Amino acid sequence: MPNTDEPKLISGNANLPLAQAIARRMSMHRGKSIKLVDTRVERFNDGEIFVEVFENVRGEDMFIIQSTSNPANDNLMELLIMADALRRSSAAQITAVIPYFGYARQDRRTKARTPISAKLVANMIAGAGIERVLTMDLHAAQIQGFFDIPVDNLYASPIFALDIRHHFKKKISDVMIVSPDVGGVARARELAKRINAPLAIVDKRREKPGEVAEMTVIGNVEGKHCIIVDDICDTAGTLCKAAEVIMENGAKEVHSYITHGVLSGPAVDRITKSVMKSLVITDSIQPTEAVKAAPNIRIVPTAPMFAQAILNIWTGTSVSSLFDTEMLEPIYEGFF
Template sequence: MPSLVEPKLISGNANKSLATAIARRISMHRGMNINLINTRVERFNDAEIFVEVYENVRGEDMFIIQPTSNPANDNLMELMIMADALKRSSAGRITAVIPYFGYARQDRRTKARTPISAKLVANLLEEAGIERVLTMDLHAAQIQGFFDVPVDNLYASPVFALDIKHQFEGGLDDVMIVSPDVGGVARARELAQRIGCPLSIVDKRREKPGEVAEMTVIGDVSGKKCIIVDDLCDTAGTLCKAAGVLMDAGATEVHSYITHGVLSGPAVERITKSVMKSLVITDTIEPTAEVKAAPNIRIVPTAPIFAQAILNIWSGTSVSSLFETGTLGPIYEGLYPQD
């Protein structure tokens, strides 16, 4: 019988480097070598996905690390097939660690005869055998209610707060947190409160999806170093336009902190050519070579917070404790030394 003394990690192909980094962090915490379960995840010639687990997982507490980022459908199918393989191998509990939850933008019906795809994905994951979900910065918090199993939604803002305090040390009086739209005010306000900075809003009006017609800055940003905060950046058109509007309104610098760097299509080129001094993203989505090479894009690791969250779930302790800077600070001690 398995010893059941350690969490067991398994990864698909969506973000192997993050999964490996999480395993490394857990190994450091536990004082022993914890590797990803030896698994084969491959595609047949007709693109069907096949999974084979080479180790005994009977009765084990399993954590599948797999963001459902581009290609979203392939990565989602990998996740579900891995869950099915583990369920049929008598795993004790299956937790899906989904750093970036794809389809989260389809969380409600915006028009007649349209789907609520996020709810459909929740149903599929549960049917595949997933008994718990761990994710980060869901696009819409109500998606947690789409599941009938526990959902732990981590927040990037405590990590961003540590990074901002480190990067703008001694100059926080000049920093202004900016929400790129009215819908993101709660997220931006929460970060502003953490670092003790004022809040401004860029109000945008869309003519059609993906195209912004007009932007207005609400608040005085003149002479301020503006930090735009959002949960995801796709083609970066809105983000770059907002940065330009803030500079026109008198900002001295514009930086952006975005949790999920989707960065599709012309995004990287737009960001490189924009007035933004820096864009900070996390590694919830595996960055491409183009993203890594961009001079004004910086990547903050999420492995420390995900590793600790996995250990807390495995040991039955609080995950919400990771929302506090006092708890999170020591986890990121190597990156951001504490006073």
């Protein structure tokens, strides 16, 4: 059992609305007000980050909520500096809640003389005094092994399964899950199993990074309501192209469920003009005003899952129980 009365939450600037939503959900679960620790996170004129914690955290179990999304380097440094401030203030335990783990796409050497940046970031996080990491849908599962501290990796597929069952309940028998590449088959298969749907794959070949030369659909998508499933959507070029190819192969309509909506550059404009009927993302990355205004982009919340996961870590109970739809459904009651 914990030594403190309640877990304490602290947030950087990466995704303050999500941190506040997590605090509200935890307040509901605990039956008492849980607020973010009063903190000042600011920058000096030369860009240096400064953190000051205004509350006593000695002996407390601290949870830092901070995605390392754009600007990735600034948000990563905020996380590290907050951890150092808490460690030097005698916090009992520091857990980093990183809804979107940046640098995860650099998980291996793709050619000679390139870094494995995900491993470097893992070393920095552990070196800052963080003792546990809670994240969602790591781009590569092996990143958990880069850490010498416990890592809990949550999955968005149970949330997506609830959403799909709600929005496609009248045509669920015609739904087909599609993986946008061979590497994402395991993720797509997991969601397909949850809703008892068939699986198709888009095989893509790249001439160079960011440019797709050829796409082939493996599986019969004719007359199906196709749902593309992936963990990250950055510029949306590949996603929109995959949707076009699927429609050309006879699909009735195409939707996409993506965990982390990076949506940089021309992404929102491409999605708005694409053949995709809808794109569903989570709020692991704070959405921009353009994303919120896009007519075919919808955001599902992760706060209920993260709030329960934090409480489970704090009380020493199972986090993997949140992978079970029956356990998750009551937490998301009223959202779908």
